[in-house]
Amino acid sequence: MMPYYYQSDEFEYSFVITKEILLKVFDAELKDNKDNPKLDLGDNIPIYSWYTNKRYFIEPSDVLSHTEYVLFNIANAFKYLDDEILTDRLINEANNLRKQSLGSMLNTDSYDYIIKQAVLNKDTLLVLPNNTIRFLKNPYFTKNKTDYKIEINQLLNQEVVCKNHKLIFDCISDYDLNQKRLTKNILSQVTGISLATIKNYLNRYQELNEMFEVIKMHSGTKSQLKNSEYNHNKISKMAK
Secondary structure, three states: OOOOEEOOOOOOOOEEOOHHHHHHHOHHHHHHOOOOOEEEEEEEEEEOOOOOOOOOOEOHHHHHHHHHHHHHHHHHHOOOOOHHHHHHHHHHHHHHHHHHEOOOOOOHHHHHHHHHHHHHOOOOOOOOOOEEEEEEEOOOOOOOHHHHHHHHHHHHHHHHHHHHHHHHHHHHHOOOOOOOOOOHHHHHHHHOOOHHHHHHHHHHOHHHHHHHHHHHHHOOOHHHHHHHHHHHHHHHHHHO
């Protein structure tokens, strides 16, 4: 797995991984795969990705501290950007924060001062990841957004299928034959997968269904249940 932080001799503090950094790291690979709409990073990678929640409003007493907190974190997370570009990004975010602020707001000079201070102190904090990313959108991909979303959803569905298949496989493989007869309902209860999905997987995957039928046939027989009860009673007596 990739590290959460990126170290550079140019800065004293390591800076947190962002989507922009990932795009630079994998730029050559993305260019070589222009027909691929995304790059699967193989896991959810922790990153810093600030976004403005438009449903969130800042109380008057919190405007100053919240504004400083957000702008200083953004400046330190993106300190590798040119100061002019970084300033533009902070101005844009300051405008978003201004719209969210209730009651008495900071004046323009106050926002300008905070932005300048954030840029001057852009290498003074170790910013923590606040988000994760699994699929990196390929900026060189030429197909339309609908095709891209379809392919992403297909990939996510494949991941879910693999996960459910393993859960069902493990449940059948590990089932204690001395318990009551294995049923689809039991599979659903143990795995947490809906009964309809269990039936679908058993119909779709022959190996799962064959395993299920074998374990079902040999589990919960009268002989096994009798032996299980006998062993349980024997253990209970020994414990007294």
